[in-house]
Amino acid sequence: MDGSVSARSSRVVILGGGPGGYEAALVAAHLGADVTVVEHRGIGGASVLTDCVPSKTLISTAEYMSDFGVAAELGVHLEDRDGDEVADPHADLPEVNRRVVDLAAAQSADITARLAEVGVRTVAGRARLTSPTTVAVDGEDDAPTELVADVVLVATGATPRVMDTAVPDGERILTWQQIYDLRELPERLVVVGSGVTGAELAQAYLGLGSQVVLVSSRDRVLPGEDPDAAAVIEEVFRKRGMEVLGRSRMESVTRTDDGVLVRLVDGREVTGSHALLAVGSVPQTADIGLEDVGVELLPSGHVAVDKVSRTSVRGVYAAGDCTGVLPLASVAAMQGRIAMSHALGDAVAPLNLGVVSANIFTDPEIATVGISQQDVDEARVDAEVLMLPLSRNPRAKMLGIRDGFVKLFAQKGSGAVVGGVVVAPRASELVFPVTLAVQHRLNVDQVASTFTVYPSLSGSVAEAARRLHPTG
Numbered sequence: 212m213d214g215s216v217s218a219r220s221s222r223v224v225i226l227g228g229g230p231g232g233y234e235a236a237l238v239a240a241h242l243g244a245d246v247t248v249v250e251h252r253g254i255g256g257a258s259v260l261t262d263c264v265p266s267k268t269l270i271s272t273a274e275y276m277s278d279f280g281v282a283a284e285l286g287v288h289l290e291d292r293d294g295d296e297v298a299d300p301h302a303d304l305p306e307v308n309r310r311v312v313d314l315a316a317a318q319s320a321d322i323t324a325r326l327a328e329v330g331v332r333t334v335a336g337r338a339r340l341t342s343p344t345t346v347a348v349d350g351e352d353d354a355p356t357e358l359v360a361d362v363v364l365v366a367t368g369a370t371p372r373v374m375d376t377a378v379p380d381g382e383r384i385l386t387w388q389q390i391y392d393l394r395e396l397p398e399r400l401v402v403v404g405s406g407v408t409g410a411e412l413a414q415a416y417l418g419l420g421s422q423v424v425l426v427s428s429r430d431r432v433l434p435g436e437d438p439d440a441a442a443v444i445e446e447v448f449r450k451r452g453m454e455v456l457g458r459s460r461m462e463s464v465t466r467t468d469d470g471v472l473v474r475l476v477d478g479r480e481v482t483g484s485h486a487l488l489a490v491g492s493v494p495q496t497a498d499i500g501l502e503d504v505g506v507e508l509l510p511s512g513h514v515a516v517d518k519v520s521r522t523s524v525r526g527v528y529a530a531g532d533c534t535g536v537l538p539l540a541s542v543a544a545m546q547g548r549i550a551m552s553h554a555l556g557d558a559v560a561p562l563n564l565g566v567v568s569a570n571i572f573t574d575p576e577i578a579t580v581g582i583s584q585q586d587v588d589e590a591r592v593d594a595e596v597l598m599l600p601l602s603r604n605p606r607a608k609m610l611g612i613r614d615g616f617v618k619l620f621a622q623k624g625s626g627a628v629v630g631g632v633v634v635a636p637r638a639s640e641l642v643f644p645v646t647l648a649v650q651h652r653l654n655v656d657q658v659a660s661t662f663t664v665y666p667s668l669s670g671s672v673a674e675a676a677r678r679l680h681p682t683g
Contacts, residue, residue, distance in 0.1 A: 219243045221555060224346045224358045226338045226499065227366035229256025230540040231531030233322050235364050235547030240329040242555045247358055248331060249338035249348055255319040257368050258540050261388040264318055268311045269390075270411060270572045273418030274636075276300055277574060281611045302419040304396040311391055334358075340365075340500035343524050347500075362526055362554040365506075365514060366547060367499060369492040369532035377403070377464035377488055383471050384464055384486045387412060393485075397421045401473050401483035403461045405432040409489030410444065411572050413453065416487075418574065423453045424481055426473065428460040433571065437584050437632045439598060440577045443614055444634075447575070456481070464488070494533040511535060518561035520550035528554060536562070539569055568646040570639040575615045578642035581630025581649040582620050594620045594629055599675045601635055606666035612636060617671040619645070619655070621679045626654040628676070635668060644672055655679040 223239045225232045228250030239246045253260050279289075279300050290296055326333060336350020338358075346358045371386035373379060381389045387408050398421065402413040405427035417423040425432065425448065432448065432455060433441040448455055460476040464486045473481040494513045502508060507515040507523035513535030520528045528550035531543030545562060552559035568580040586592040601607040601615040612635065620630035631645035648658050658676035663669050 221245070221361040222359060223247070223362045223364065223551070223554075224249065224338075224360035225364045225366060226340075226346065227256055227368055227531070227533075228252075228254040228322075228333065229258045229366060229368050229531060229543065231366035231368075231543035231547040232256065232364065233326060233547075234544035235366065235530060235551045236326055236331045237329060238548045238551040238557075239362075239555060240326075240331050242551065242557055244362075244551075244555060246331045247334060248326065249334045249336055249346065249350070249358070251335065251337045251350075253316075253319050254323040254326065254333055255315070256366075257370070257388065258543075259318050259322065260315050261391070263540050264315045265311045265391055266387065266408070266411060266415075267572050268314050269307065269419075270415045270574075272302070272307050272310075273415040274574055276302060276418045276420070284611050302396060304419070305394050307419070308391045308393065337499075339498065340504045340506075340527070343504050343526050360526075362528065362551075364520075364547065364550055364554075365496075365499070365501065365522070365527065365529040365533060366531045366543070367495040367533045368543075369494050369538070371488065372491040372493050373488075374490065376462060377486075377490075379488060380466065383466055383484070384488065386488050390487065397483070397485040399424070399470070399483040399485075401426060401464075401471060401481055401486045402489060403464065403473065403486060404489035404491070405429065405455075406435065406489060406491070407433065407571050409487075410448075412487060412489065414448065414451075414573050417448075417451060417453050424483060425453055425455045426459050426461055426475070426481065427455065427457050430457055432457075433577070436571065436577060437579060437618070439584065439616070439618065440579075440632055440634045443575070443616070444571075444573050444577065447573075447614055461490075492532065492538070494535060496533050509535065516546075519553040519559060520546045520562070521553070526554070537564060537567065537569075539567065541569075542567060566646065566650045568642050570642070572639070575612075575635050576633075576638035578633045578638035579631070580642055580646045581628075583630065584618075584632075586630075587620065592620070592629065593623045595623055595679055596620055597675050597679050599671050599678070601668070601671060604666070604668060604671045606668050606670070607635075609666065610636070617641075617675050619672070619675045619679060621655045621676075624681075626656060626679065626681050627652050628655060628658060631672075633672075641668055641672070644669060655681075 221244045223244045223246045225248045336348045401424045413425045462474045470484045471486040514529040530546035571577040598618040615635040618632040628648035655676040
């Protein structure tokens with residue numbers, strides 16, 4: 212049995228209003244279900260209000276700061292009316308943060324309005340399952356105390372990991388959700404953790420004008436990413452003045468009279484005005500009744516789901532960071548949409564992680580799709596690899612781009628494009644043609660024979676494909 216119910220007569224209750232929750236709500240409403248979303252922080256969830264949207268807005272602001280330096284290299288200089296060169300730009304952090312918070316609130320409001328347009332009811336409060344078909348709500352006075360459901364979707368997300376030896380205080384020791392309350396730019400920011408969040412925010416504050424020390428417990432920054440891409444980013448970090456401490460595991464972070472002290476396991480000490488903790492996240496699955504109703508949790512606390520987002524309990528689905536499948540807003544949204552299509556009897560294809568495109572919003576950005584360099588190096592996939600530096604691209608020269616590349620993976624024999632990596636400004640946009648090729652199993656000749664604008668950065672994608680043309 213597939214467990215689906217009649218859409219027109221079904222009641223859907225969604226725990227969490229982030230991408231997994233609100234995208235699922237839109238699908239369920241479109242299919243005719245009666246839909247309620249319970250969210251205690253605001254529609255959009257952490258992704259919109261404190262994580263993805265705010266951080267990328269902050270990063271975009273820092274990119275504008277770096278554009279001034281590129282402009283000077285291109286022969287463009289700012290001068291006052293007397294002909295004197297204008298001093299370096301500076302960031303007014305309170306003003307920057309106000310814009311960040313306002314933009315996040317506006318995005319939340321837009322999503323809330325869209326849900327209302329299609330008839331989705333939103334309830335402010337905290338929810339927990341009391342049975343597979345009932346959800347208790349601890350909310351405001353006029354909120355319902357219990358909701359009856361034919362289908363439940365758990366989309367409660369994750370929260371920053373906190374360690375006993377490094378407890379955030381919201382003033383000097385911060386998680387990535389607390390940085391938007393800062394009233395002054397950190398003079399010397401120590402970022403603990405060199406994964407995606409740590410790398411992105413370290414470079415953002417470097418661009419805004421802070422001194423930044425990045426503490427990495429691994430050999431290099433972004434240890435889980437393409438090694439060539441990570442090498443480019445680390446080189447850019449160092450070139451722009453960031454201090455990167457590799458193989459440096461944090462032992463503790465404490466307050467001092469005028470800042471913070473970060474102690475490393477090897478006995479070294481790093482001082483700063485502020486510390487930003489980016490040491491992972493934990494799923495928000497505790498105390499919401501999951502285990503009480505029989506939903507299986509993994510040892511990590513994540514909800515165990517299959518490729519159509521089903522949990523171990525009939526009628527209960529889960530999506531997003533609380534599942535630990537892949538911590539991307541796009542994946543959470545897809546999981547939520549798949550869950551509702553499956554539960555309500557609509558046509559649905561299982562989640563395919565092999566065609567997910569992902570992006571790291573450093574400068575330059577890193578975008579990836581399909582197989583990885585590690586898959587090739589460890590012989591899991593038999594593929595040809597071609598990497599083309601962007602420094603040879605004419606449009607890149609015009610834009611003053613020196614760092615970055617396009618890398619394609621093509622299956623030996625068929626020439627099918629099975630993966631790619633793009634390191635470039637706006638790589639998140641440039642990876643799309645590669646994603647199309649991976650999704651639809653296009654071969655390198657099909658990509659190479661497609662017209663590109665000259666000059667353009669996308670020309671490097673076609674050029675890489677041409678160089679991968681089978682010769683034997």
